[in-house]
Amino acid sequence: xxxxxxxxxxxxxxxxxxxxxxxxxxxxxxxxxxxxxxxxxxxxxxxxxxxxxxxxxxxxxxxxxxxxxxxxxxxxxxxxxxxxxxxxxxxxxxxxxxxxxxxxxxxxxxxxxxxxxxxxxxxxxxxxxxxxxxxxxxxxxxxxxxxxxxxxxxxxxxxxxxxxxxxxxxxxxxxxxxxxxxxxxxxxxxxxxxxxxxxxxxxxxxxxxxxxxxxxxxxxxxxxxxxxxxxxxxxxxxxxxxxxxxxxxxxxxxxxxxxxxxxxxxxxxxxxxxxxxxxxxxxxxxxxxxxxxxxxxxxxxxxxxxxxxxxxxxxxxxxxxxxxxxxxxxxxxxxxxxxxxxxxxxxxxxxxxxxxxxxxxxxxxxxxxxxxxxxxxxxxxxxxxxxxxxxxxxxxxxxxxxxxxxxxxxxxxxxxxxxxxxxxxxxxxxxxxxxxxxxxxxxxxxxxxxxxxxxxxxxxxxxxxxxxxxxxxxxxxxxxxxxxxxxxxxxxxxxxxxxxxxx
Numbered sequence: 001x002x003x004x005x006x007x008x009x010x011x012x013x014x015x016x017x018x019x020x021x022x023x024x025x026x027x028x029x030x031x032x033x034x035x036x037x038x039x040x041x042x043x044x045x046x047x048x049x050x051x052x053x054x055x056x057x058x059x060x061x062x063x064x065x066x067x068x069x070x071x072x073x074x075x076x077x078x079x080x081x082x083x084x085x086x087x088x089x090x091x092x093x094x095x096x097x098x099x100x101x102x103x104x105x106x107x108x109x110x111x112x113x114x115x116x117x118x119x120x121x122x123x124x125x126x127x128x129x130x131x132x133x134x135x136x137x138x139x140x141x142x143x144x145x146x147x148x149x150x151x152x153x154x155x156x157x158x159x160x161x162x163x164x165x166x167x168x169x170x171x172x173x174x175x176x177x178x179x180x181x182x183x184x185x186x187x188x189x190x191x192x193x194x195x196x197x198x199x200x201x202x203x204x205x206x207x208x209x210x211x212x213x214x215x216x217x218x219x220x221x222x223x224x225x226x227x228x229x230x231x232x233x234x235x236x237x238x239x240x241x242x243x244x245x246x247x248x249x250x251x252x253x254x255x256x257x258x259x260x261x262x263x264x265x266x267x268x269x270x271x272x273x274x275x276x277x278x279x280x281x282x283x284x285x286x287x288x289x290x291x292x293x294x295x296x297x298x299x300x301x302x303x304x305x306x307x308x309x310x311x312x313x314x315x316x317x318x319x320x321x322x323x324x325x326x327x328x329x330x331x332x333x334x335x336x337x338x339x340x341x342x343x344x345x346x347x348x349x350x351x352x353x354x355x356x357x358x359x360x361x362x363x364x365x366x367x368x369x370x371x372x373x374x375x376x377x378x379x380x381x382x383x384x385x386x387x388x389x390x391x392x393x394x395x396x397x398x399x400x401x402x403x404x405x406x407x408x409x410x411x412x413x414x415x416x417x418x419x420x421x422x423x424x425x426x427x428x429x430x431x432x433x434x435x436x437x438x439x440x441x442x443x444x445x446x447x448x449x450x451x452x453x454x455x456x457x458x459x460x461x462x463x464x465x466x467x468x469x470x471x472x473x474x475x476x477x478x479x480x481x482x483x484x485x486x487x488x489x490x491x492x493x494x495x496x497x498x499x500x501x502x503x
Contacts, residue, residue, distance in 0.1 A: 036223060036256050036374075038105050038215040040098065048224075048253055049093045049107075052422055057113065058084035058413040059175065060341075061129045062356070067166040073401030078355035079408065082129060085171055086119035089414070094207075103217045104227055108207040109250075113200075124171035132388050132407050133167040135180045135197045138334040144393045151395025158182060165390075165398050174410075177201040199386065199410065208269040211250065223375065224253030226267055237272050237330045243311030247274040251368065251382070254375040264293050264368070270384065271338055272330035273312065275299045283369055285378040286423040288430070290369040297345045300325060321347035324387065324406060340366060341383040341411040350406050357408060364411075373430060378418040385411035 038045050060083035069075040093107040115124065136158065143154055163182050177198030184195040194201070209230040216223030226246050227233070235244040248265025258264075260279040267274040277293040284290065301322045303310030313319035314329050323346020324339045341364035342357050343350040351357045369379040391404045418426070 036220055037217050038213060038224065038253075039102060039217065047422075049096060051091060051252065051416075053416050053419045055089040055091060055414065055416045056116075056119070057087045057089045058119075058415070059087075059171070059410055060084055060413070061171065061174070061410045062131065062354075062408045063129050064131060064166060067130060071165055071398065071401060073403075076353055076355055077405070077407060080356055082121070082127065082171075084120060084413070085122070085124050085127075085175075086116045087113040088116055089113055095210075098215075099212065103215055104212050105215050106210055106212045108210055110205065110207045111203065113204050122171075124175070127171050128168055129171060129174060130166055130168045131174070131409050132390065133163065133165055134334065134388055134409070135183050136163050136165065136167075137388055137390065139182060139186070140393050140396050140399070141328075141335045142333050144395075148395045151393065155396045155398070157185075161185065174198065175200050176204065213249075213253075216255065220257075221255050223255040224249040225255075226250060229267070229269070235272065238311045239314060240311030242308060243273065245274060247276075251380070252377070254370055254377070256373060256375040258291060258370055258372040258375055260291060266368075268382075271325065272327050273325070277368060280367070285369055286418060286420070287427055288371055288378050288418070288423060290378050291372050292367050292369050294365055294367040295340075295345070297322065300339070300345060321349070323347055324350060326389070335389040337387040337389050337406055339385045339387060339406075340364060341385050341413070343385070343406075343408075344383070353405055354408060371426065371430070374426065376418075376426065377416065378423070378426070380414075380416050382414040383411060384414075385409075 036044065038048055060081050062079040063082050064070070064077050064079050066075055066078045070077045090112040091109050094110050096105060096107045098105050117123075139154070139158075140151075143151060161181050169178055175198055177196040177200075179195055180197045183193055183197060187193045187195045211229055212227040214222035214225045214227055226249060229235075229246055233246065234241065235246060238244050246267050248267055251266045251268070254264065262279070264277045265274050266277060275295055276299055278296045280292045280294045282289065283292050298306045298308075301309055302319060303313055304319075305322060312325055314326065320326055320337070323343055324337050326335075326337050328335050328337075339346055339350070340359075342359040344359040344361070344364040346359070351359055364383055365381070366383050367381055368377055370377055386409045387406045388409060389404065390402045390407050391399065392402050393399045
């Protein structure tokens with residue numbers, strides 16, 4: 001499962017070598033910011049290419065405990081959360097090539113996963129999960145417009161091979177794939193159908209295609225921003241140009257000198273779209289000050305509450321409410337709906353429809369903690385949930401009691417925390433930056449001190465000189481004034497200081 005490729009994974013420390021400059025205000029791109037570019041030879045480029053902090057991917061599955069009662073319409077689904085099942089994720093950038101005279105760089109991000117039993121609650125080869133039969137629901141949705149009789153025929157065929165609305169498999173089967181009976185039968189009719197199904201089928205050792213990034217060479221604000229994905233500047237999944245825009249970075253790099261008022265855009269291929277994040281609060285991570293940016297409610301709001309998102313509704317009259325996005329258009333028609341974990345920031349009705357779902361901000365929010373001076377991520381949590389839309393489909397008796405339920409399958413927590421070595425280096429750099437920012441004041445203070453010392457030395461010198469002159473004074477004889485009738489002795493007598501102790 002884990003074959004070796006041509007990409008290397010050295011644990012390179014995060015060493016950002018910033019040139020001294022004034023860091024109080026946002027500068028324009030200059031020679032002082034040349035180290036903050038994705039350019040060969042720059043130390044930040046090495047860390048971008050091979051991220052040193054470990055990335056962990058945790059899976060939490062929702063196991064339904066009352067499938068029969070739910071299908072009969074007698075109760076809403078009741079689920080229990082299973083997990084985490086934790087994997088170490090490696091994400092080296094491969095085939096890195098500079099284009100457009102070094103102003104842009106193209107790369108592929110290969111993803112590899114290694115299971116970590118010490119960070120997991122059980123054995124993914126043994127633990128069983130009962131969840132919605134995603135291949136069956138995908139097939140039903142694919143042919144629901146073909147007419148009642150066609151649907152009825154397919155329904156009877158599915159019943160004959162034992163296909164039901166829910167399935168039970170091990171965690172590893174649900175993640176990495178298993179041979180599905182229905183898909184195997186369909187493959188005999190349509191050879192292009194993959195008879196394997198898994199949430200991460202064929203993902204281990206894969207990538208999301210070529211990304212081209214701005215290096216920041218021309219403008220530091222473009223540092224890490226995506227220029228194209230898979231050769232395209234725009235997506236083609238959604239209805240409007242605004243929804244199809246590829247905005248921001250991929251979340252691994254941001255420009256320096258971040259401000260609280262900024263709107264940070266992040267594009268994620270898993271969601272087939274960009275989302276934005278806003279400043280929430282100041283935090284500290286391993287002694288490093290950071291700004292926490294998190295998606296606001298508007299990020300996944302419905303088009304009626306956020307006009308920017310109108311283009312994500314592909315079926316008029318069936319638009320979804322806040323907090324969920326139907327991504328079937330970029331998932332080959334599979335009725336997949338994405339949300340934040342436990343429908344966090346979503347319409348209350350989605351969580352209320354499932355027993356066992358309870359969104360908690362601290363446990364289920366997605367966020368990025370970024371050092372504002374460097375734009376470096378020091379901690380991140382990306383929590384995304386995979387759901388399936390269950391609705392009544394004509395010709396399929398199994399669905400007759402379904403009422404457009406968004407059923408949760410699993411949610412993923414992709415996390416990263418800066419390592420101790422990198423944190424220590426950033427702390428030193430921030431100290432240097434702080435000292436450099438105070439350099440003018442330090443120089444003025446030193447000047448004042450030196451002036452004060454000079455004045456003291458001058459005063460002391462004057463005092464010493466005056467004392468020396470007084471102590472060395474003597475009186476010598478001088479010529480008398482012969483014309484002075486009052487002068488009896490004819491001369492003055494010179495006076496010399498007498499040492500009284502000797503007298």
